[in-house]
Amino acid sequence: MNLLRRKFLKTATYIGATATAISTGVLLPQRVLGAYNAEAFAAKDVSGAISGSLGSDQYTASDAIKLKAPDIAENGAVVPVTVSSSMSNVEAISIVASANASPLTSSYQLSPACEAFVSTRIKMGKTADVIAVIKADGKLYSATKEVKVTIGGCGG
C-alpha cells in the first residue's frame, strides 16, 4: 500500500474513532455526568453531604419516597437500603448515613430513561438516620429512617 495513503487512512481512523468516542460519551469531560465529587464525600456533616452531591441543602420530606432499610441492622458493614419513588423527572438520588464519619455514602445521577429506584448495601458506623434525598425538577425531597446498628460497620 502506498505509504502516504496508509498514513492518511491511519489518521482518519484515529479521528473517526475519537469522534465516535466523544459522541457516545466515553470521552465526556469529567465535570459533566457523574464527575467524582470528592468534596461531597469529604463533608463531615449531613448538610454538606447533600449540598455537595445535589447542589443544595434545602429539602422537604416527601411521602412519595419509599425508603426501605432494616429497623435493626445485625451487621453494620452490610445494611441493605432501597430507595424508590413514583416521582417523575428524577435527576439524582443521594443516600446519607447521618452518623458516619463521612455521611454521604453514595450519589446516583439518573438519565431520563431511569426509574427512581436504587438499591444497594451501605456501611453504617453506628445507629443513625439513613436519609434518602431525591432531586426532581430541581427540587430536593427526602425520606428518613432510623436504623439501629448493633455492630459498627467500619471495623471499629
Added chain:
Amino acid sequence: MASIKIRAKAKDGVTTVKTLMSHPMETGLRKDKKTGKKIPAHHITEVTAEHKGNVIMTANWGGAISKNPYLSFKFKGGASGDKIKISWVDNKGESDSQEAAIK
C-alpha cells in the same frame, strides 16, 4: 478481570438491573490488626451503566458502600437481547467493565 456479575431482566417495558461487583471497598479508616497502621482507602468511586451507547446511570460511591458491592436500578426502554454494560473505576485508577444481555 470478571469482577462484575450482571443480571438484567425486562418486564412490562422496565428493565431491572442487578449487579454484584467484587471489590474490597476499604474506607481508609480500618486499622491493620498486626501493624496497627490504617489500611489505605481503596474503593470504587464511580460506576457507569450504559445501554445502546448511552450512559443511563452513574453512581458515585464513597468507602461507605459495603464490600463486594451490590447495586440495583431500573430503566425504561430496554428490550430482551439488548446489551447493558456496567463499568467501574476506583480511587487507585483501577477499573473493569462487563457486558450482559437483557433477558
